[in-house]
Amino acid sequence: MKYFKKLRKELDKYLAQDSVGRIAHAYEFAAHAHADQTRHTGEAYIVHPVAVAMILAKMRLDQQTIIAALLHDVLEDTLVQKEQLVRLFGDEVADLVDGLSKLTSIEFETRAQAQAENFQKMIMAMAKDIRVILVKLADRLHNMRTLEAVPEEKRHRIVRETLEIYAPIANRLGINEIRVAYEELGFEALYPNRYRVLQKTVKKVTGNRSGILSDIEKSLNDRLLECQLPPAKISSRQKHVYSIYKKMREKQLSFSEVMDIYGFRIVVESVDMCYRVLGAFHTLYKPMHQRFKDYIAIPKSNGYQSLHTTLFTSYGVPLEIQIRTEAMDQLAEHGIAAHWLYKSGEKISDHVYLHTRAWISTMLELQKNSDSSLDFIETVKTDLFPHDVYVFTPQGEILELPEGATAVDFAYAIHSDIGHRCVGVKIDKQLMPLSTILKSGQTVEIIRAPSAHPSATWYDFVVTGKAKSSIRHYLKVNATNLRDKKEEPLSINVVLKLKALVYWRM
Numbered sequence: 001m002k003y004f005k006k007l008r009k010e011l012d013k014y015l016a017q018d019s020v021g022r023i024a025h026a027y028e029f030a031a032h033a034h035a036d037q038t039r040h041t042g043e044a045y046i047v048h049p050v051a052v053a054m055i056l057a058k059m060r061l062d063q064q065t066i067i068a069a070l071l072h073d074v075l076e077d078t079l080v081q082k083e084q085l086v087r088l089f090g091d092e093v094a095d096l097v098d099g100l101s102k103l104t105s106i107e108f109e110t111r112a113q114a115q116a117e118n119f120q121k122m123i124m125a126m127a128k129d130i131r132v133i134l135v136k137l138a139d140r141l142h143n144m145r146t147l148e149a150v151p152e153e154k155r156h157r158i159v160r161e162t163l164e165i166y167a168p169i170a171n172r173l174g175i176n177e178i179r180v181a182y183e184e185l186g187f188e189a190l191y192p193n194r195y196r197v198l199q200k201t202v203k204k205v206t207g208n209r210s211g212i213l214s215d216i217e218k219s220l221n222d223r224l225l226e227c228q229l230p231p232a233k234i235s236s237r238q239k240h241v242y243s244i245y246k247k248m249r250e251k252q253l254s255f256s257e258v259m260d261i262y263g264f265r266i267v268v269e270s271v272d273m274c275y276r277v278l279g280a281f282h283t284l285y286k287p288m289h290q291r292f293k294d295y296i297a298i299p300k301s302n303g304y305q306s307l308h309t310t311l312f313t314s315y316g317v318p319l320e321i322q323i324r325t326e327a328m329d330q331l332a333e334h335g336i337a338a339h340w341l342y343k344s345g346e347k348i349s350d351h352v353y354l355h356t357r358a359w360i361s362t363m364l365e366l367q368k369n370s371d372s373s374l375d376f377i378e379t380v381k382t383d384l385f386p387h388d389v390y391v392f393t394p395q396g397e398i399l400e401l402p403e404g405a406t407a408v409d410f411a412y413a414i415h416s417d418i419g420h421r422c423v424g425v426k427i428d429k430q431l432m433p434l435s436t437i438l439k440s441g442q443t444v445e446i447i448r449a450p451s452a453h454p455s456a457t458w459y460d461f462v463v464t465g466k467a468k469s470s471i472r473h474y475l476k477v478n479a480t481n482l483r484d485k486k487e488e489p490l491s492i493n494v495v496l497k498l499k500a501l502v503y504w505r506m
């Protein structure tokens with residue numbers, strides 16, 4: 001039981017004794033099954049499943065998920081059969097482990113094919129049970145943490161795949177903690193020198209500034225007291241090396257400009273308190289114009305909720321503040337995984353859960369309409385990189401679209417029939433071309449004609465998967481001129497490379 005001790009300690013914090021007992025039994029079973037195997041690192045193989053289970057235990061996942069994590073490699077790497085798992089651990093665990101094994105068991109001819117198929121399989125697995133993906137993400141996280149022992153060529157393949165497939169999925173599921181870890185580890189593996197230099201500098205600068213940070217923290221606390229508000233959990237936000245690097249690249253900022261922004265996170269008891277604390281801080285330091293965002297009233301597409309504001313402090317540095325409740329905080333870090341933590345009837349995680357299920361079923365639908373997996377991944381790639389735009393229907397309903405979405409995307413987002421029949425658009429009551437890119441806050445009204453039909457040229461400017469596949473599907477069914485376009489080799493390699501470039505801004 002020597003590798004189990006630390007895990008047991010973590011499990012004891014949130015699971016009942018009999019659950020921990022069953023998990024201990026699964027540990028023994030897995031340790032026995034992997035007994036004669038070692039990892040690249042030279043350690044006993046069981047170290048890996050235990051580490052994966054530990055990642056999930058820290059996210060407070062349920063008994064079945066932890067057991068599946070411990071057993072995740074037994075079907076693939078040992079003589080254990082699924083029937084045995086059913087008998088010993090029940091159908092639910094056996095299905096989870098089986099789902100995980102199916103995610104890795106097929107080899108493909110090309111890398112592009114492999115990635116596309118992998119992604120497709122991940123979606124199918126998620127549709128059955130989202131917990132399969134949670135174990136898979138944790139599995140990949142531990143593999144990323146132990147990359148040094150992997151030969152260089154394989155290491156780069158793993159890193160690329162992580163950044164191109166796993167990070168976007170973690171992001172889409174709102175599992176921020178894991179996404180950030182992937183990016184940090186990936187950045188370090190691909191650019192070890194840049195990583196080292198930046199990390200060193202960040203440490204130094206942060207150390208130098210700890211005085212100012214604690215002064216600001218104190219002034220925030222004092223302000224709450226003055227306003228007779230209960231004390232809140234105030235923590236200064238840690239800056240991640242990759243996010244600093246990305247900001248410098250994207251916004252053309254110098255290192256000191258990026259570092260010159262201080263970030264604080266305030267966790268309070270209730271939604272009501274979020275707004276009261278916001279008010280208290282806005283009367284302490286002046287808020288920066290147009291930097292206030294209310295993600296509590298309008299959550300991000302992955303369910304993220306928080307109030308964001310930027311304040312001018314007396315120290316001459318801007319202060320970015322996030323205010324949220326405990327549940328929102330869990331959700332911000334663990335996304336969909338928080339659903340199992342708040343299973344006992346907390347509303348906000350239910351919302352995220354349903355939202356995620358809806359997203360997955362859209363993905364499945366897109367998959368049905370795609371000719372091949374390469375075709376499919378091309379369709380969903382914008383859905384995986386959401387920078388959302390919020391627009392209104394004439395009835396005042398909010399619709400969320402990815403950045404760059406046009407009036408046609410909007411029409412298809414409402415209904416494919418509205419998309420097919422649209423001939424014009426009024427944006428804030430002004431007649432505009434259908435290709436117009438929408439901006440947050442606009443009211444969009446689609447003008448339809450019953451005899452109208454989609455044009456192949458739309459395909460060049462729409463960005464959402466739904467619009468793309470609907471247009472393609474319509475044109476194909478109605479036998480048309482998109483043929484030429486479709487015959488163009490859809491080079492997924494190029495697509496993924498470009499995407500990686502965008503992702504890294506290299």
Ligand code: MN
Nearest residue numbers: 048072073139
């Ligand atoms: Mn594994």
